[in-house]
Amino acid sequence: MTCKKRMGLIAAIELDAILEHYENLKEIDAPPGFKVFLVERDTYDIYIIRSGMGLVAASCGVQYLAAKYDVSCIINFGVVGGLSEDMKKQKICLVDRVVHYKYDCSEFMDLEVGQVDGHDSIYLKPSEKLVEIAGSVMEGLSLATCCSGDKFVATEEEKKLIRDKFDGDICDMESAGIVLASEANGIPCLLLKAVSDGLADGAEGFYAELQSASLKCLIAADTIMEQVAKMDDTM
Numbered sequence: 001m002t003c004k005k006r007m008g009l010i011a012a013i014e015l016d017a018i019l020e021h022y023e024n025l026k027e028i029d030a031p032p033g034f035k036v037f038l039v040e041r042d043t044y045d046i047y048i049i050r051s052g053m054g055l056v057a058a059s060c061g062v063q064y065l066a067a068k069y070d071v072s073c074i075i076n077f078g079v080v081g082g083l084s085e086d087m088k089k090q091k092i093c094l095v096d097r098v099v100h101y102k103y104d105c106s107e108f109m110d111l112e113v114g115q116v117d118g119h120d121s122i123y124l125k126p127s128e129k130l131v132e133i134a135g136s137v138m139e140g141l142s143l144a145t146c147c148s149g150d151k152f153v154a155t156e157e158e159k160k161l162i163r164d165k166f167d168g169d170i171c172d173m174e175s176a177g178i179v180l181a182s183e184a185n186g187i188p189c190l191l192l193k194a195v196s197d198g199l200a201d202g203a204e205g206f207y208a209e210l211q212s213a214s215l216k217c218l219i220a221a222d223t224i225m226e227q228v229a230k231m232d233d234t235m
Helices: 015-021 055-069 128-137 156-166 175-185 203-228
Strands: 005-011 026-028 035-040 044-050 073-082 092-100 142-148 170-172 189-197
Touching: 005 015, 005 055, 005 203, 015 044, 015 203, 044 055, 055 073, 055 175, 073 175, 073 203, 092 128, 092 175, 092 203, 128 189, 128 203, 142 156, 142 175, 142 189, 170 189, 175 189, 189 203
Parallel strands: 005 044, 005 073, 073 189, 092 142, 142 170
Antiparallel strands: 026 035, 035 044, 073 170, 092 189
16 A cells, blocks of 8 residues: 655645645644644645744644655745845745845854855755746746844845845745755755745735735646656655
C-alpha cells in the first residue's frame, strides 16, 4: 500500500481565504493560538496551519507541521506589501530569495546587516526545485526578493528605503522564519505571495485587498501543490 504524500500549507492571517476555497476542510487539533486543518485528496493530504503574524509564529507553525505530521514540503501563501511601482495590487509573486532585513549582528560578527549566522549571503533561498516547478505550472509569475521582518511597513518612504538597501521587491513579516525553520527541518519550502498594498498604500490598502488577494494567491498555490504532489521527494 502506497502512503499518501503529506504537504504542509502555512498562512499567517489569511484564514478567510482558506475557509472559502476548501469545501472538504476538517479542523483538527492545534496548539493554542493556531488553527490547523486537513484537506484529504486521492493521492496526497494537505495539512494547513494558520500561524498568526510574525517570524516567530511562522517558524513555530512550520515546526509544528514538521514534527506533528512529518510533511514532505512547506508551501506558504499570503499577502505582502509592494516595494516598487511594478509590484501592483493583486500581483502574484514567486519568491526566489528572502532577506531577514531586521537581523543585525554586524556590531560583533563579520556579517552584513540581514545576513543570518551560518549563511554566506544576506539572501535565504527557498527550494530551487519547487520554484522551478511552480514557474512551469503558473507561467508569468514574477520572481521576487522578499524583505522579511517583524514590522508592518506602512509608508512609501520606509518601503523605498528597504527596497534600495536590500534590492527588495516585496515585504512581509513571515517569510524569513518559514525559510529558516524549513532549513532546520530539512524540508523544501516554496513562498507564493500576492500584493495587497502597493508602494503608496498603507494599512487601509492592505485591508481593502486582503481577502481578494489572499484567495487569488491560494488558488494559485493549490494548483502548484497538485503538481508538486506528483513529484518525488528529492527536492
